[in-house]
Amino acid sequence: MTHFHFSLRHHDAGTAARRGEFSTPHGTVQTPGFMPVGTQGTVKGVTIDQVAASGAEMILGNTYHLALRPGHQTVRRLGGLHGMTGWKGPILTDSGGFQVFSLEAIREINEEAATFRSHIDGAIIRLTPEHSIEIQESLGSDVAMVLDHVVALPAERHEVIDAMERSIRWARRCLDAATREDQARFAIVQGGLDVELRQQCASELSSMDFEGFAIGGLSVGEPPPEMYRITEATCPYLPAEKPRYLMGVGTPVDLLESVARGVDLFDCVMPTRNxxxxxxxxxxxxxxxxxxxxxxxxxxxxxxxxxxxxxxxxxxxxxxxxxxxxxxxxxxxxxxxxxxxxxxxxxxxxxxxxxxxxxxxxxxxxxxxxxxxx
Structure with missing residues (x-):
């Protein structure tokens, strides 16, 4: 895919940190980099110009929230997320997997789809990997995340294995459903706090033709040292020539510790929420x-x-x-x-x-x- 390129400029001599550049149709992101979270097409409380003035080069939007309101077809008719928001740089959209996870009391997951009720009006929604990609293609983001199955931690090993294996199968379905040449796809590594499962998942996903890879299912309540341990064990099993994204992280110290372990991209609501x-x-x-x-x-x-x-x-x-x-x-x-x-x-x-x-x-x-x- 000629629209996207990740180049590594330097490796830190004392850590696993990487200095790179991720090129997209809407510009180049310097890495390691942090993406402000614009869940519903807005970084809460600030204008898009103020976000740019902060030094941000890439922002994040959310498939689940934007599909519910104003609706992905409405966003498409408004010019996609770039046209609707006025943001000129790259945009990454989350698949909705984490939001499905957070709606545990009102959702059901099987091999075909995640079915849940809207937190807005209670309407039943069925989200398949294919529909997640369809929504993100309507949103027009530069990077679309695959739909994954997230489980709360700690969890029984058989539950973690089931979610990890389903995430791998769903990643393949997302890749097969994709049609836009100007949109990259990032896979998401699952496997809980089990190093062996994380490495297995990373290896299997790395055999597929994704433009980047994310480490998901962390920062959900586990102690920070556990997150660092899993990140350190997972990064070497991801392709060195592609960007690595640690989802939903985190505090300033979390960013530094994770960069030192080989992570390139981050997002978190913490700056604006705090x-x-x-x-x-x-x-x-x-x-x-x-x-x-x-x-x-x-x-x-x-x-x-x-x-x-x-x-x-x-x-x-x-x-x-x-x-x-x-x-x-x-x-x-x-x-x-x-x-x-x-x-x-x-x-x-x-x-x-x-x-x-x-x-x-x-x-x-x-x-x-x-x-x-x-």
């Missing part, structure tokens, strides 16, 4: 801006940050939240999105200089220095 809840990420740790200690603080969140929020004092930002002004969540969301992009830019530079280990140690030291009163 921003809406008055928490800012900084190199000195998390700042809970509602705390009274910030009432008359004239400092910005971070002096070196170029975002809109950091043109104001902590005291003013606290006032906005206490007064329940909508500008407060907007500004902290912008700051957190910018922080994640600045962090990933630093990661890329550190890899190029073979200094990722030192970079990670420095960041961890700064985060650990955060006073409890912040």
């Amino acid at each position: 921003g809406r809840n008055a928490m800012a990420f900084t190199d000195q740790g998390k700042i809970k801006i509602r705390n009274a200690v910030h009432r008359e603080d004239i400092r910005p969140l971070e002096a070196s940050c170029p975002c809109l929020a950091c043109r104001h004092s902590r005291g003013y930002l606290r006032h906005l939240f206490v007064a329940k002004e909508m500008l407060g969540p907007i500004l902290l969301s912008i700051h957190n999105l910018t922080y994640y992009q600045r962090l990933m830019a630093g990661v890329r530079e550190a890899i190029e200089q073979d200094l990722l280990g030192e970079f990670i140690a420095s960041k961890k030291a700064g985060w650990a220095s955060s006073p409890s009163s912040s």
Whole structure:
């Protein structure tokens, strides 16, 4: 597929980290990279121009939510996600598999499809691998994820095996159903917290003609060291010449630990969700801006940050939240999105200089220095 190309520019000397570029029809993404989550065609609380100003190069949309509202055919008639939202860069769409997982109480999964009730109006929806691809082709994303079967962790081994094997079969069905030459397909590795199953799944999927590979079914409640262990064991079984995407991750430290293990792409709602809840990420740790200690603080969140929020004092930002002004969540969301992009830019530079280990140690030291009163 000539529309997509992943090139590796450098390997960090001390870790498994990779510095690369992922080229798509809507532009090139520098990796390792972080994708802000625009579940329903919007990164919550900020304009698409503000997302771009944060440094983001690629965003994520969700098949399940957009298929329900406004409907994938409506999105298609509005010019696809790019035309509807005005985002000019690459877009990745999740398949809906994680949302099906989260609707456990109102869904049923068999070999043919996942059947569940809409969280909006209770209507019965039947999502097959083929329909998931059809929806994503209507959405017009640059990358379409395959439909997979996610299970809650911990789980019985036979349940994990069943979901993993079904995910492999569904991946093949997604690949066979695809028709767009300008849309890449990424497979998703499942297998719970079992290294042997993860490696088996990665090997089987790698034999198929996907443009990229994701590690799914993590960041669902397991301890971070378990996520790191599975990521480290899985990455070597994925093709070195294709991008690797760790889905739904995560905190700043999760990103650094996973980059060091060979991951190229990430997404997470945390920057905007935490921003809406008055928490800012900084190199000195998390700042809970509602705390009274910030009432008359004239400092910005971070002096070196170029975002809109950091043109104001902590005291003013606290006032906005206490007064329940909508500008407060907007500004902290912008700051957190910018922080994640600045962090990933630093990661890329550190890899190029073979200094990722030192970079990670420095960041961890700064985060650990955060006073409890912040």
